[in-house]
Amino acid sequence: MPTQYRQGAGTIGELPECAARYGKRVLLLVTGSGYNRLDKTWLSRWDDLGLSAHFLTFGGECSNAEIGRIGQETSEHRADVIVGIGGGKLLDAAKSAAYRLGLPVIIVPTVASSDAPCSALSVIYDDEGRVVQLETHPHNPELVLVDTEIILRAPLRYFAAGMGDALATGPEALACLHGGGKTILGRYPTQLGTAAAVLCDRILASDGVQALQDAERGLLTGAFERVVEANTLLSGIGFESGGLAAAHSLHDGLTELAECHHLLHGEKVGFCTAVQAVLLGQTGEAERFLQFCRSIGLPFSLAGVGLDTEGKELRARLTLAARRALQPEETIHSMGKAYTAANLVDAFTETDQISKALFA
Ligand SMILES: [Zn+2]
Incomplete structure (x- = not known):
């Protein structure tokens, strides 16, 4: 901090x-x-x-x-x-x-x-x-x-992306804590870090949509102030002292793919938060994250993050991203599980299917 x-x-x-x-x-x-x-x-x-x-x-x-x-x-x-x-x-x-x-x-x-x-x-x-x-x-x-x-006064797209980045903070800190992982500081999560991360999640759920609407109308409201703090301070303390996990590694994987480069960091991280939930077998949470992303205009599908889901190359492209996400320095390893590239590719495609079923 x-x-x-x-x-x-x-x-x-x-x-x-x-x-x-x-x-x-x-x-x-x-x-x-x-x-x-x-x-x-x-x-x-x-x-x-x-x-x-x-x-x-x-x-x-x-x-x-x-x-x-x-x-x-x-x-x-x-x-x-x-x-x-x-x-x-x-x-x-x-x-x-x-x-x-x-x-x-x-x-x-x-x-x-x-x-x-x-x-x-x-x-x-x-x-x-x-x-x-x-x-x-x-x-x-x-x-x-x-x-x-x-x-x-900044473009709304940035504010929404900040919420996408902050959306990952709570689930990543909990995944790191439960997986026995360490933070980027090389230490176990602190209680303050975990609490800040969980608070971040709570503020987004209660104020996120309202804050975006207020920002659209140019209104400096309590909801807007709280979400700015969540995106900036709480998410900062939450990830640094609470720990990161799969969502950011999956994001780093997507940076390997040129077709995802037009997106902001948080626009990819929001969707990857849902993919992390799928990896952990938390389908209900994945649905909640996808719904939140959709409600604030963030990508909520593979096509939304730039992938050609109709093309034959999809699995190969996702494998490229998955390999990058599994490199030794990546925070996905803080979850205490040994994932393969195929596990991650399956989680990406399963998340996409959950999204299709939700918003059909
Ligand atoms: Zn981030």
């Missing part, structure tokens, strides 16, 4: 004072579109505090090359702190660049699309968009500043 977490309307205004705690020279990593959406009245106070700000535009992929470039710019500008303002990949790149240089990092998510902001983990991709490494850092971000007015 981060050293400090602040959430609410207008919290971006606290950024200059917060950044000043770590030094005078600040590197701000932004995206063009995210930067345009920001209310920049806080920028005027930058000079008053004697801070020098250098803006750098993110290249778009959290790859080793991009992290190296950010690190180089940071060193050239002799920055004391890195501030990442953007979505999951940008935030992961900011965290990685900061830790490689031994600098503090402040995280300002502009979307609630994943649980990347609070964790001490960066998912590193290659230039083709495949996951190549899960990099853990010596500590979590110094500060996570979540301005819910900014999150509310």
Whole structure:
């Protein structure tokens, strides 16, 4: 969990004072579109505090090359702190660049699309968009500043994807706990981690659909605030200290397939949460997850995650994903069961059949 977490309307205004705690020279990593959406009245106070700000535009992929470039710019500008303002990949790149240089990092998510902001983990991709490494850092971000007015202005697709990512948190933490597995920190789940993960599940079930409707109408409501916290803080603590399991490994498997690359992380993770339930023999839970995904506009079938379900290649494509999901470093092994690629392929297709039967 981060050293400090602040959430609410207008919290971006606290950024200059917060950044000043770590030094005078600040590197701000932004995206063009995210930067345009920001209310920049806080920028005027930058000079008053004697801070020098250098803006750098993110290249778009959290790859080793991009992290190296950010690190180089940071060193050239002799920055004391890195501030990442953007979505999951940008935030992961900011965290990685900061830790490689031994600098503090402040995280300002502009979307609630994943649980990347609070964790001490960066998912590193290659230039083709495949996951190549899960990099853990010596500590979590110094500060996570979540301005819910900014999150509310982001495209709805990101908010729904964040719920897809958060949907996996509870079931994965429980699967890890019951399987005797360890978390990405190399330790057994903590009670706080498991409780945060379970709370995440409960908030999505009670407020998820309402929060999306509120966001559609541009309303900053209690339900919206609670789901942003679930997507960002609870899911972050839940996965990091409660443990991950099959859903994220199945997701990583899907990143092997070019036909799934147009989807956001959480859009695939939501469906993979149902596949994990099928693997565990929990058909009722799989149905509940598929229904939830459908109710908030997330993919709820193999075709929905991009696969050609009519083609002859389906089983071969799923086998490719399954092999990737079973690699030694994958979190599916925290469930304490020895799965084969065929088990995973069957779970994918069975989930698809459950979905067809449910929504026929
Ligand atoms: Zn995730």
